[in-house]
Amino acid sequence: MGVEVVVDGLSKSFGAQTIWRDVSLTLPPGEISVLLGPSGTGKSVFLKSLVGLLKPEQGKIVINGVDICSCSEKELYEVRKLFGVLFQDGALFGSMNLFDNIAFPLREHTRKSESEIRRLVLEKMEMVGLIGAEEKLPGEISGGMRKRAGLARALVLDPEIILVDEPDSGLDPVRTVLLNQVIVDLNAQIDATILIVTHDINTARTVPDNIGMLYRRNLVMFGPREVLLTSPEPVVVQFLNGRPDGPIGMTEEKDTGADELERLSQISVPPMVPQLDVSPGMPERTAVRRRKERVLRQLRTLSPSAQQEIIKTLTPEELALYGISAPATGAWPQQTEPAPQAPAAPAPAPAPLPQSEVADVPRQPRPSPHPRDPEAPPWAGAQEQATEPVEPARRRWFGRKRGER
Numbered sequence: 001m002g003v004e005v006v007v008d009g010l011s012k013s014f015g016a017q018t019i020w021r022d023v024s025l026t027l028p029p030g031e032i033s034v035l036l037g038p039s040g041t042g043k044s045v046f047l048k049s050l051v052g053l054l055k056p057e058q059g060k061i062v063i064n065g066v067d068i069c070s071c072s073e074k075e076l077y078e079v080r081k082l083f084g085v086l087f088q089d090g091a092l093f094g095s096m097n098l099f100d101n102i103a104f105p106l107r108e109h110t111r112k113s114e115s116e117i118r119r120l121v122l123e124k125m126e127m128v129g130l131i132g133a134e135e136k137l138p139g140e141i142s143g144g145m146r147k148r149a150g151l152a153r154a155l156v157l158d159p160e161i162i163l164v165d166e167p168d169s170g171l172d173p174v175r176t177v178l179l180n181q182v183i184v185d186l187n188a189q190i191d192a193t194i195l196i197v198t199h200d201i202n203t204a205r206t207v208p209d210n211i212g213m214l215y216r217r218n219l220v221m222f223g224p225r226e227v228l229l230t231s232p233e234p235v236v237v238q239f240l241n242g243r244p245d246g247p248i249g250m251t252e253e254k255d256t257g258a259d260e261l262e263r264l265s266q267i268s269v270p271p272m273v274p275q276l277d278v279s280p281g282m283p284e285r286t287a288v289r290r291r292k293e294r295v296l297r298q299l300r301t302l303s304p305s306a307q308q309e310i311i312k313t314l315t316p317e318e319l320a321l322y323g324i325s326a327p328a329t330g331a332w333p334q335q336t337e338p339a340p341q342a343p344a345a346p347a348p349a350p351a352p353l354p355q356s357e358v359a360d361v362p363r364q365p366r367p368s369p370h371p372r373d374p375e376a377p378p379w380a381g382a383q384e385q386a387t388e389p390v391e392p393a394r395r396r397w398f399g400r401k402r403g404e405r
């Protein structure tokens with residue numbers, strides 16, 4: 001299984017330009033996560049920081065117990081072996097055929113025999129559907145094939161963490177969906193921890209287990225996909241609807257008028273769509289089961305709308321197993337804490353949760369479109385207000401507090 005990546009209080013600047021500050025998140029092992037954000041918010045800088053190509057000024061990135069922000073070069077070299085990276089353009093050598101491009105890391109970093117290299121390269125080419133294209137040069141194939149070749153090369157050293165920078169860039173919507181399917185199938189086969197940076201709304205809605213968003217030098221949120229995909233935060237609503245009006249402008253520093261925010265608060269988030277399933281014949285994604293257990297343990301800490309979406313996906317057996325009662329109108333599911341461990345023998349299944357009851361649960365109140373503090377980002381006030389009814393203790397739907405695991 002892939003390894004966990006713990007990012008804690010990370011800040012990165014270039015000279016006087018702060019790219020992002022105090023970013024904390026955990027990429028759960030073996031799960032697929034997506035990082036969204038408008039152009040220029042530092043998503044690529046974040047990926048490069050994760051592999052140690054850029055050094056953040058503050059914070060930690062802990063992988064297998066090693067903080068790669070403060071470790072020795074030797075330790076960093078070892079940790080880097082865990083990564084496979086697919087860059088935006090595939091980063092293929094134009095003068096090498098696909099076979100040699102994909103074999104390159106094996107020839108550079110291992111002492112494997114040519115016959116073993118051949119076996120491994122063909123295995124990865126098969127995984128991404130490129131068998132038969134071994135002799136092609138990068139310039140002779142489509143953008144989608146180049147991406148898949150880049151992915152095969154990222155896979156060839158059997159990484160436990162795969163970083164994918166804008167897999168959709170330069171691809172038409174169909175090729176993007178096909179590449180997304182390859183990534184989901186790969187996750188099922190090798191169970192690697194995957195982080196995808198993308199602008200593509202469809203990718204964000206259908207591929208990941210978890211989603212985060214960078215905006216105005218902050219990580220707005222990071223958590224189970226249901227949290228962001230049902231969030232009424234103006235920046236999220238604008239992004240997911242691809243609208244010109246809202247806090248995101250052509251320049252990052254755009255000031256959003258109260259009228260514009262008010263208008264945006266009337267627009268609903270698009271309904272959730274199911275995650276991409278694995279292709280027929282592929283193994284199941286074990287990450288799905290692990291994620292479900294993890295998310296159910298933190299269910300009561302999530303936004304009501306996210307809870308509602310998660311509960312909709314549960315079978316009656318799972319509702320019984322996790323002690324989640326069907327939400328009566330106006331009430332949220334009650335769950336005893338600490339979250340229950342799965343009992344040895346499942347309790348008898350209750351009657352199925354009536355769909356009408358799930359649908360009737362009121363959505364969380366829309367936050368005020370007016371931020372409390374003119375310096376604070378637009379979601380800052382909204383988050384506190386919306387969290388209040390869920391639990392008296394301090395709520396965090398998105399991300400983690402510093403030091404929180």
Ligand SMILES: Nc1ncnc2c1ncn2[C@@H]1O[C@H](COP(=O)(O)OP(=O)(O)OP(=O)(O)O)[C@@H](O)[C@H]1O
Nearest residue numbers: 014019037038039040041042043044045046166199
């Ligand atoms: N090596 C560098 N030196 C100085 N500034 C840099 C460097 N790398 C990135 N930047 C700056 O960091 C900011 C964020 O860049 P980055 O490429 O990470 O954004 P992004 O969110 O990935 O954008 P896009 O979605 O358009 O690819 C930009 O202003 C960019 O100019």
